[in-house]
Amino acid sequence: MEEKVLAILAALNPDVDFTAETNLIDDDILDSFDIITLVGELNDTFKLDIGPQHLLPENFNSVTAIINLIKKLQAEG
Amino acid sequence: MQKITDLTQLSGLLSPFLQKGVFTNNFLMLPDYEKYLSQGLLYYTQTETGVLLFHRRHTHWQLYYFLKRLNASFALPQDKPTVMEIVSRANVDSFASVLAFWEKNGFQNRLPRKRMQAFAPQTKLAPAREVNFARHGDAKAVLELIKASFDPYLGCIPTQAEIEQKIAQGEVICCKEADKLQGVLEFARKGNTFFIWHLAVSPQFRRQGVARKLLAFLSALMQREGKRKIQLWVQTTNLAARKLYEQSGFHDDGWESAGLLYLPKTRKE
Numbered sequence: 001m002e003e004k005v006l007a008i009l010a011a012l013n014p015d016v017d018f019t020a021e022t023n024l025i026d027d028d029i030l031d032s033f034d035i036i037t038l039v040g041e042l043n044d045t046f047k048l049d050i051g052p053q054h055l056l057p058e059n060f061n062s063v064t065a066i067i068n069l070i071k072k073l074q075a076e077g
Numbered sequence: 078m079q080k081i082t083d084l085t086q087l088s089g090l091l092s093p094f095l096q097k098g099v100f101t102n103n104f105l106m107l108p109d110y111e112k113y114l115s116q117g118l119l120y121y122t123q124t125e126t127g128v129l130l131f132h133r134r135h136t137h138w139q140l141y142y143f144l145k146r147l148n149a150s151f152a153l154p155q156d157k158p159t160v161m162e163i164v165s166r167a168n169v170d171s172f173a174s175v176l177a178f179w180e181k182n183g184f185q186n187r188l189p190r191k192r193m194q195a196f197a198p199q200t201k202l203a204p205a206r207e208v209n210f211a212r213h214g215d216a217k218a219v220l221e222l223i224k225a226s227f228d229p230y231l232g233c234i235p236t237q238a239e240i241e242q243k244i245a246q247g248e249v250i251c252c253k254e255a256d257k258l259q260g261v262l263e264f265a266r267k268g269n270t271f272f273i274w275h276l277a278v279s280p281q282f283r284r285q286g287v288a289r290k291l292l293a294f295l296s297a298l299m300q301r302e303g304k305r306k307i308q309l310w311v312q313t314t315n316l317a318a319r320k321l322y323e324q325s326g327f328h329d330d331g332w333e334s335a336g337l338l339y340l341p342k343t344r345k346e
Contacts, residue, residue: 026268028306032104033164033332036095044097051088051095055107 094143188336226277
C-alpha cells in the first residue's frame with residue numbers, strides 16, 4: 001500500500017521526498033490544487049469513497065496519515 | 078440551480094466525480110465547505126456528465142466544476158456574473174482544452190496569471206519608517222485602494238468586515254506619508270508560508286519604491302517569524318510587477334491560472 005501511495009505522490013511532485021515529510025499540507029509542500037487529483041487517484045487505485053467530509057489537512061499531511069485514511073475507509077467497507 | 082443544505086447532500090453530489098480523470102478546478106477543503114454551507118451560500122446544477130458548484134458572493138457567483146467529459150452545456154446564472162479560476166502546472170495539455178471548453182460556453186479569460194515564490198527575498202532595503210501594520214482606522218482607505226487596483230470579480234476583493242479582521246490579525250501592511258495611504262500589502266499566514274493576496278500602490282505614488290518598501294517590511298517579518306516562503310500570483314501581462322518581483326528574489330514556480338468571467342446575456346459591461 002505504501003509503495004502505491006508513494007508512486008501517486010511522486011507523480012504529483014517528483015522533487016519531494018514524501019517519506020520524510022510530515023506536514024505536506026500545512027507546509028504547502030503538497031499544493032492545495034493537488035489534493036483533488038490525489039483524492040481521485042486514491043479513490044481509483046484503492047476503490048475508496050473519499051468525499052468532501054474527509055478533506056482535512058490532517059488526513060493528507062504525511063504518507064502515514066494517507067495510509068491511515070485508506071485503512072479506515074477500507075475497514076468501514 | 079438548487080441550494081445545497083448539508084454535507085451529506087454535498088457528498089452525494091460530488092462522490093461520483095471524485096475519481097481519476099475528472100476535470101475539476103476545485104480545491105476546497107472541508108472547512109471551506111462547512112463555512113459556505115453554514116452561511117447557506119452553496120448551490121449546484123448538474124447533468125449526467127458533470128456537476129457545477131456555485132458559491133454565492135455579493136457581486137458574483139464563484140464556480141467550481143467537476144466534469145467527466147468536456148461536452149456538456151450548462152445554464153449559467155443570469156442575475157450576476159459568474160467567475161472561476163482554473164489552476165494548473167505549466168505545460169499540462171488539458172489546461173488548453175479546458176480553457177477552450179469554457180470559452181465555448183461563454184467565458185472569457187480575463188485574468189491569466191503566473192505563480193511566483195521566494196524563499197529568501199532580496200529586498201535590499203531596511204524596513205522604512207513610513208511602513209507599518211495597518212490600524213483599524215485605515216480599513217476604509219485600504220479597501221478603496223484594493224478595489225481601485227484589482228478586478229471587481231476576479232480580484233478577491235475583501236468586504237469591509239474581512240479587511241478589518243485582516244488588520245486585527247496583523248495581515249495588512251501600509252505605506253503612509255503624512256497620513257496619506259501610498260500603498261498596501263495584504264497577506265495571509267499559512268504554515269511556513271506568507272501568501273500575498275493584494276499589493277497595490279496608489280497611482281500618484283508609483284515608481285517611487287513604495288512596493289519595494291512594503292516587500293522589505295514583509296521580508297523582515299518573515300525572518301522575524303521564522304517563515305520559509307512567500308508566494309503570490311501575478312498577472313501574466315503585468316510586466317512591471319513581474320520585473321519588480323524578479324528583482325526582489327521571486328521566481329515562477331511552474332503554476333499558472335486563468336481567471337474566467339461569464340457575464341449574463343442581458344448585462345452590459
